[in-house]
Amino acid sequence: MIVQIKLSLPSCAYLRDPQETKLGVSIIQNSIELMDDIGFEAFTFKKLAVKMESTEASIYRYFESKNQLLLFLYAWYWAWVNYRVKTTTQNLTDAESKLKTAIKLLISHTEEDEKFQFINEIKLRQIIENEGIKSILTKRIDFINKAGAFENYKKLVETLVQWLLVIRPDYPHPNMLITTIIEGARIQHFFALHLTRLTNNREENDSVEHFFLNLLNQVLFLKND
Amino acid sequence: MIVQIKLSLPSCAYLRDPQETKLGVSIIQNSIELMDDIGFEAFTFKKLAVKMESTEASIYRYFESKNQLLLFLYAWYWAWVNYRVKTTTQNLTDAESKLKTAIKLLISHTEEDEKFQFINEIKLRQIIENEGIKSILTKRIDFINKAGAFENYKKLVETLVQWLLVIRPDYPHPNMLITTIIEGARIQHFFALHLTRLTNNREENDSVEHFFLNLLNQVLFLKND
DNA sequence: AATCATTTGATAGTATTACTTTAATTTGTA
DNA sequence: TACAAATTAAAGTAATACTATCAAATGATT
Numbered sequence: 380m381i382v383q384i385k386l387s388l389p390s391c392a393y394l395r396d397p398q399e400t401k402l403g404v405s406i407i408q409n410s411i412e413l414m415d416d417i418g419f420e421a422f423t424f425k426k427l428a429v430k431m432e433s434t435e436a437s438i439y440r441y442f443e444s445k446n447q448l449l450l451f452l453y454a455w456y457w458a459w460v461n462y463r464v465k466t467t468t469q470n471l472t473d474a475e476s477k478l479k480t481a482i483k484l485l486i487s488h489t490e491e492d493e494k495f496q497f498i499n500e501i502k503l504r505q506i507i508e509n510e511g512i513k514s515i516l517t518k519r520i521d522f523i524n525k526a527g528a529f530e531n532y533k534k535l536v537e538t539l540v541q542w543l544l545v546i547r548p549d550y551p552h553p554n555m556l557i558t559t560i561i562e563g564a565r566i567q568h569f570f571a572l573h574l575t576r577l578t579n580n581r582e583e584n585d586s587v588e589h590f591f592l593n594l595l596n597q598v599l600f601l602k603n604d
Numbered sequence: 605m606i607v608q609i610k611l612s613l614p615s616c617a618y619l620r621d622p623q624e625t626k627l628g629v630s631i632i633q634n635s636i637e638l639m640d641d642i643g644f645e646a647f648t649f650k651k652l653a654v655k656m657e658s659t660e661a662s663i664y665r666y667f668e669s670k671n672q673l674l675l676f677l678y679a680w681y682w683a684w685v686n687y688r689v690k691t692t693t694q695n696l697t698d699a700e701s702k703l704k705t706a707i708k709l710l711i712s713h714t715e716e717d718e719k720f721q722f723i724n725e726i727k728l729r730q731i732i733e734n735e736g737i738k739s740i741l742t743k744r745i746d747f748i749n750k751a752g753a754f755e756n757y758k759k760l761v762e763t764l765v766q767w768l769l770v771i772r773p774d775y776p777h778p779n780m781l782i783t784t785i786i787e788g789a790r791i792q793h794f795f796a797l798h799l800t801r802l803t804n805n806r807e808e809n810d811s812v813e814h815f816f817l818n819l820l821n822q823v824l825f826l827k828n829d
Numbered sequence: 830a831a832t833c834a835t836t837t838g839a840t841a842g843t844a845t846t847a848c849t850t851t852a853a854t855t856t857g858t859a
Numbered sequence: 860t861a862c863a864a865a866t867t868a869a870a871g872t873a874a875t876a877c878t879a880t881c882a883a884a885t886g887a888t889t
Contacts, residue, residue, distance in 0.1 A: 417743070420743070421743070423876080424876080434838055436878085437838070512737055516734055516794075518645070533799075533801050533802060536801075551804070553804065554801075559784065563787065566784075574745075574749060576779075577757075577761055579776070589776075589777075590781075627866075648845090649847075659868070660847090661848095661867070661869095662865085665866085669848085
């Protein structure tokens with residue numbers, strides 16, 4: 380059975396919630412396709428309108444700019460990851476397996492999730508990996524942060540931090556460790572694809588996972604700080 | 605004594621080398637000021653021209669676009685870091701102190717370097733930290749990579765990797781570890797400034813350094829992989 | 830089935846951006 | 860002094876990132 384779940388996203392990520400209408404859903408679907416295809420720079424509302432056989436004006440009723448649209452995708456992505464981490468770990472009992480399962484989920488490239496069949500999660504992940512940080516790295520960051528744009532990301536980090544602290548209550552930098560793993564994995568995947576000389580995972584494609592799990596293990600179970 | 609050193613940069617990062625002329629140097633100086641001030645998105649050649657009392661057309665003889673200008677700044681930054689690492693470590697004899705000195709240099713926020721007094725290194729570093737990745741994250745990455753845009757960055761990584769392998773010849777992921785530290789430090793500094801809930805360095809400002817040196821130590825001296 | 834509110838579409842328009850072109854002027858150099 | 864190269868000034872173009880207006884379609888309510 381397929382259940383459609385509507386994620387709750389910060390209102391600064393849209394003008395009108397695209398999850399509520401057919402046109403809105405079409406905007407999300409098509410923008411993921413198009414952005415993955417031609418990249419964020421070349422992406423315009425005009426091209427999107429042509430692709431989805433609608434008009435610029437209609438799209439502007441949902442998003443005030445393509446930056447806001449990317450922010451929406453970014454927020455959606457992290458809400459979805461958060462949701463997946465929650466459901467995947469809920470049956471596990473100890474903090475260690477919860478933490479490791481979550482990290483594996485975060486690092487590995489995911490399958491499509493049929494719960495949101497209107498979203499192509501594979502392409503969305505590629506967009507976040509390739510363009511995601513652009514939505515953050517703007518002069519407006521402090522403003523959109525205050526508006527709650529990164530709540531799901533922060534929640535996710537805090538969840539993992541709590542598990543980590545159960546295992547090692549005295550570890551001094553839990554947040555840095557978690558964000559370093561999350562962001563680091565993204566960067567290593569990107570490097571593996573485009574700047575191979577910078578990574579060591581030319582041969583085996585699970586070495587990113589191996590590297591970060593190893594890092595985690597060393598921090599968790601070997602004390603020298 | 606102040607020595608002016610001209611860094612050699614990949615030719616895909618400019619149309620005419622701005623280091624060679626007064627106007628070129630002025631473009632670099634003013635673009636660093638302006639970009640740091642208003643951010644990459646709002647930055648235009650028109651505004652730059654007004655600021656430096658020149659014209660758009662003149663700037664376009666040096667750089668074909670503002671993206672290329674950012675790429676130049678990015679390449680310049682890493683050439684400069686490379687140079688600093690080389691000079692700072694050349695008197696050290698063992699790999700371990702070389703590696704640690706280099707990592708400290710990479711992580712900590714640097715003083716202005718009087719060798720290149722026409723460049724404001726503090727502001728440049730802020731630009732790279734805030735906007736740098738944008739020069740990479742474009743559909744053109746594979747093209748500019750082939751043209752050699754990231755040579756200095758790669759050289760730097762390879763230098764550190766070699767030192768690391770002297771200390772731990774059997775370590776399986778040296779490149780990933782080094783790039784995770786370099787990129788991770790940049791991200792943590794950014795988070796510390798804008799998304800404080802994601803880091804643990806609210807209080808002490810050297811905790812980023814502490815965290816990554818600690819990570820390095822664990823990997824170097826505790827084997828469990 | 831008629832009414833009304835809301836959403837969408839079609840069209841046009843504006844300001845800005847990201848360049849290009851050309852010709853005149855200045856600067857550096859032999 | 861003359862020549863080439865670099866710079867400036869000015870104008871122009873195509874595309875982008877929006878905004879505004881009004882008509883048409885849709886949908887919910889009575």
